[in-house]
Amino acid sequence: MNCRVLYFTRSGNSKRIAEKIAGQAGCEISQITDDKNWKGFFGFMRGGYYASRYKMTNPLVTPKADFSEYDRVLIVGPVWAGNAAPAVYSLLEREKANLQKVCLVLSSGGGDTDAVFRRLETKTWVIPFKFGIPGNKADEDAVAAEAAGVLR
Numbered sequence: 001m002n003c004r005v006l007y008f009t010r011s012g013n014s015k016r017i018a019e020k021i022a023g024q025a026g027c028e029i030s031q032i033t034d035d036k037n038w039k040g041f042f043g044f045m046r047g048g049y050y051a052s053r054y055k056m057t058n059p060l061v062t063p064k065a066d067f068s069e070y071d072r073v074l075i076v077g078p079v080w081a082g083n084a085a086p087a088v089y090s091l092l093e094r095e096k097a098n099l100q101k102v103c104l105v106l107s108s109g110g111g112d113t114d115a116v117f118r119r120l121e122t123k124t125w126v127i128p129f130k131f132g133i134p135g136n137k138a139d140e141d142a143v144a145a146e147a148a149g150v151l152r
């Protein structure tokens with residue numbers, strides 16, 4: 001299967017998870033950034049504000065990845081304020097014609113990731129493949145291996 005792994009991260013967890021999955025699935029990896037500064041205390045507060053209101057940002061994927069070239073695109077990102085991080089749902093919105101090939105992996109600080117997937121679905125971002133890694137409550141390696149399975 002022709003696949004690609006993308007990740008957005010603020011503090012490194014999603015990058016680590018994405019690297020595990022891409023390594024196991026043998027596919028290339030790209031970083032998602034956006035046009036906002038999420039660093040520091042004010043970045044944290046801004047992040048919660050944006051995510052809780054579904055405010056959109058302008059995601060940038062580096063190296064560039066054209067969803068139409070892949071059978072499956074796996075996106076790893078963090079939970080912010082009970083939502084996906086803005087760069088993640090903004091990318092889903094931009095790629096809504098390709099959502100049927102998306103696998104979304106959410107990393108949280110312990111919050112319920114299933115509730116976040118349900119919220120995304122109410123906003124029409126219906127994702128066929130989803131996995132949650134709620135902080136240290138889950139076995140990250142086991143979930144990463146399971147997620148890599150949908151890329152094979």
Ligand SMILES: Cc1cc2nc3c(=O)[nH]c(=O)nc-3n(C[C@H](O)[C@H](O)[C@H](O)COP(=O)(O)O)c2cc1C
Binds near residue numbers: 043112
């Ligand atoms: C702005 C902000 C809001 C967050 N909100 C939540 C939350 O609602 N629930 C939760 O479980 N974790 C929350 N977290 C924690 C992150 O989801 C968690 O640390 C995640 O693993 C970070 O991923 P990263 O290292 O890839 O940025 C929040 C973190 C940030 C920066």
